Structures are given as structure tokens and as C-alpha cells.
Amino acid sequence: MVQALIRKSACVADLKKRAKRRIPKFAFDYIEGGCNSELALSNNRTALDDIFLRPEYLQKYQTPELGTTLFGKQYASPFGIAPLGLSGLVWPDASAMHARAALKANIPFVLSTVSTISIEDAAKNAEDNFWFQLYPPADEEILDDMLKRLLDVGCQNLVVTVDVPTPSRRISAIKSGLAVPPKITVKSVFESTIRPFWSLATVRAGLPQFATLRPYIKDAKNIEDIATFIRVTLRDVVDESSLRNLRDKWQGNLIVKGISHVDDALTVKEIGADGIIVSNHGGRQLDASLPPAETLEEIIDAVGADLTVMADSGVETGVDIARYLALGAEAVFAGRAFLYGVAAHGEQGAEHTIDLLRDELEQVMSQVHCAKPELMHQYLE
Numbered sequence: 001m002v003q004a005l006i007r008k009s010a011c012v013a014d015l016k017k018r019a020k021r022r023i024p025k026f027a028f029d030y031i032e033g034g035c036n037s038e039l040a041l042s043n044n045r046t047a048l049d050d051i052f053l054r055p056e057y058l059q060k061y062q063t064p065e066l067g068t069t070l071f072g073k074q075y076a077s078p079f080g081i082a083p084l085g086l087s088g089l090v091w092p093d094a095s096a097m098h099a100r101a102a103l104k105a106n107i108p109f110v111l112s113t114v115s116t117i118s119i120e121d122a123a124k125n126a127e128d129n130f131w132f133q134l135y136p137p138a139d140e141e142i143l144d145d146m147l148k149r150l151l152d153v154g155c156q157n158l159v160v161t162v163d164v165p166t167p168s169r170r171i172s173a174i175k176s177g178l179a180v181p182p183k184i185t186v187k188s189v190f191e192s193t194i195r196p197f198w199s200l201a202t203v204r205a206g207l208p209q210f211a212t213l214r215p216y217i218k219d220a221k222n223i224e225d226i227a228t229f230i231r232v233t234l235r236d237v238v239d240e241s242s243l244r245n246l247r248d249k250w251q252g253n254l255i256v257k258g259i260s261h262v263d264d265a266l267t268v269k270e271i272g273a274d275g276i277i278v279s280n281h282g283g284r285q286l287d288a289s290l291p292p293a294e295t296l297e298e299i300i301d302a303v304g305a306d307l308t309v310m311a312d313s314g315v316e317t318g319v320d321i322a323r324y325l326a327l328g329a330e331a332v333f334a335g336r337a338f339l340y341g342v343a344a345h346g347e348q349g350a351e352h353t354i355d356l357l358r359d360e361l362e363q364v365m366s367q368v369h370c371a372k373p374e375l376m377h378q379y380l381e
């Protein structure tokens with residue numbers, strides 16, 4: 001079976017091609033799109049392509065060991081599944097599939113606040129591989145309740161996203177008419193009927209719901225009410241004082257996602273958070289942003305001794321993961337790759353994406369004679 005999957009999809013690019021054939025255009029655009037002119041998206045690719053690794057073939061060879069420790073827990077690989085909002089639009093139950101695959105492969109799984117499965121379901125499926133990404137609600141009571149729910153299910157790692165102070169402009173989404181909540185239009189019905197696997201799965205599961213947020217909208221009659229709630233209540237800009245507030249309330253590990261400036265990283269360190277994810281949201285928020293591959297090293301120089309520094313944006317292969325590790329990241333996250341995986345092959349696709357990235361990373365580490373992820377920086381050109 002694994003061989004059959006590999007023949008169909010031998011790399012993430014194959015998963016992407018297959019995903020495009022299996023899901024409606026509006027759903028594919030939702031995954032693939034960057035913001036505005038999609039320069040940040042292509043600059044992420046160019047910046048990663050500019051990172052070269054230099055092998056030392058005559059150094060002692062050791063079989064690479066991919067395991068890594070993050071916040072006191074041992075993981076099997078130095079990469080994880082980034083938070084992906086509204087993933088149920090791509091494939092019903094995509095987040096549950098990711099959660100189960102992450103548990104099986106022992107890698108981190110980060111559930112988005114606007115995911116289509118709940119905190120409780122994610123914890124059931126991912127167990128202690130479950131991390132939670134927070135868009136902090138303005139309402140303190142809701143915030144406190146969400147933190148309590150996380151505590152109740154034993155979640156240790158809270159990832160606060162700071163790089164969405166405003167909704168972005170994604171031209172492909174505007175053109176394809178994708179709205180939150182998804183609206184049923186003639187165009188979307190047409191795009192769906194020519195994608196029968198997706199349509200059948202979606203009809204069976206029903207339109208995606210924002211499961212984690214549902215309890216807070218007392219009088220919600222439909223998904224539109226929830227979308228209004230998200231626009232009004234969740235759009236709280238995260239600044240230094242809101243991070244301090246979270247630090248006071250949350251005793252577990254606090255990780256700040258979306259850092260691209262040394263000064264922000266220093267602020268995160270100063271308030272006593274535990275880690276950062278250097279990221280430009282996969283090129284989905286600020287088209288003129290610097291690629292993380294260009295900012296990571298200076299940020300690590302400034303705070304690497306005090307914070308766990310991780311990175312994401314633009315990961316399409318295990319080689320890209322090796323590149324971020326070589327720049328000094330302690331772990332790397334991928335987003336789109338995992339959505340392509342489930343869109344292409346359902347639950348098996350979630351596992352297959354992990355296997356592909358892991359095999360590719362292992363091959364690169366073997367090739368350069370690198371024994372452990374934390375030694376990858378020795379091979380940076």
C-alpha cells in the first residue's frame with residue numbers, strides 16, 4: 001500500500017497536483033494562495049533555494065538520528081504540522097486526520113483556533129502531541145475558558161499568532177468567491193460537482209463548523225453567526241500587553257508565532273515566553289515581508305540562547321526542512337504540504353506527507369554526514 005502511494009505521490013509536488021484534481025477550485029485556491037501579488041510566497045521559495053548545504057564527505061559517517069526534544073518532550077522528527085484554519089473545507093475532518101498522523105509519527109500537531117475540530121477532539125486524537133494556536137479573543141471570559149479547556153485536556157504548548165492584525169487580501173480567494181463562512185454559489189456548486197470524491201465526503205460530513213468556538217456563540221443559529229463572531233470578537237490585535245496578559249494566565253509553554261523582527265523576539269524573551277516561530281504566515285499576510293529564511297539567523301543570534309526558535313513558511317520538501325535546520329531552527333513547521341496530503345489521499349495522505357518529508361530529510365542528513373538535527377548548522381554554506 002505504501003509503495004502504491006509512493007508511485008502515485010512521490011513528493012509533495014505530486015500531492016499538490018493530485019489535490020488540485022480532487023478538490024474544488026475554491027478549496028485549492030484557499031490552500032495555495034498567497035496575499036496580494038503573491039510576492040511573499042515566491043520570495044519564500046527563492047530565499048530557501050538560496051540556502052546551500054556543504055557536505056564533508058571525509059568526516060566520520062554516522063547514521064542520522066532525527067529525534068529532537070522540544071519543551072522537554074522527545075519527538076521523532078524535528079518538524080510538525082502548522083495550524084491550519086478551516087481545514088475541513090479542504091477535506092472533511094482534515095485536522096483530525098493530521099492529529100492522528102502526528103500522534104502515530106510522534107511529531108507536533110498545532111490546532112488552529114479557527115479549525116473545524118474542537119480542542120477536545122484534537123486532544124483525543126493527538127494526545128500529548130497536541131499544541132494549540134490561539135487568536136486571542138478580546139473577551140477575557142472567553143479567553144479564560146479556552147485556556148481552561150486546554151488545561152483540562154492536558155495541552156502544554158500554546159502558540160499565539162501575532163501576524164494577523166488584520167485580514168489579508170488574497171486575490172485568488174476574492175476571485176474564486178471564497179467567503180467565511182463558505183457560501184453556496186452557482187460557481188461553487190459547479191466546481192464541487194466536478195470533484196465527486198470531495199463532494200461525497202463533504203455531503204456526508206456537512207459544511208465545516210468552527211468547532212472550538214461554537215460554545216461561545218450562545219444564540220448562533222448558523223455558521224454565519226459564528227463567522228460574525230470571529231470577525232468581531234477574535235480580531236484582537238496582539239501586542240506586548242496582550243502577550244504579558246497571556247503570560248500571566250498561562251503556566252504552560254508560551255510560543256509566539258509570526259515573528260520577523262529582532263526587536264519583537266527580544267520583547268517575547270523579556271516577557272518570559274518560551275519559544276517563537278519565525279514565520280511570515282506562508283506569505284499569506286504581508287506581501288512585502290522578508291522571508292523567514294532571511295531573518296532567522298539574526299533572530300537566533302539575538303534570542304537563541306533563551307528561547308526555542310522554530311521556523312515555518314515555504315516548506316515543500318525535506319530539503320527545505322534541512323535548510324531551516326541549517327540556519328539554526330530547532331524545529332520546522334509545514335502548512336500547505338499537509339493539506340495537499342489529505343486532499344490527495346485522505347487520512348493516508350496525512351501519514352504519507354510525514355513519511356515523505358521525513359525520508360527526504362533523512363536522505364539529506366545522510367548525504368551531508370549530519371548525525372543530528374541540531375548539528376545541521378555545521379553544513380550551512
Ligand SMILES: Cc1cc2nc3c(=O)[nH]c(=O)nc-3n(C[C@H](O)[C@H](O)[C@H](O)COP(=O)(O)O)c2cc1C
Binds near residue numbers: 335
Ligand atoms: C490554508 C491555511 C490556513 C492557515 N490558517 C492558519 C491559522 O488558522 N492560524 C495560524 O496561525 N496560521 C495559519 N496558517 C499559516 C500556517 O500556520 C503556516 O504559518 C504556513 O502555512 C507556513 O507556510 P507553508 O504553507 O508554506 O508551509 C494557515 C496557512 C494555510 C495555508
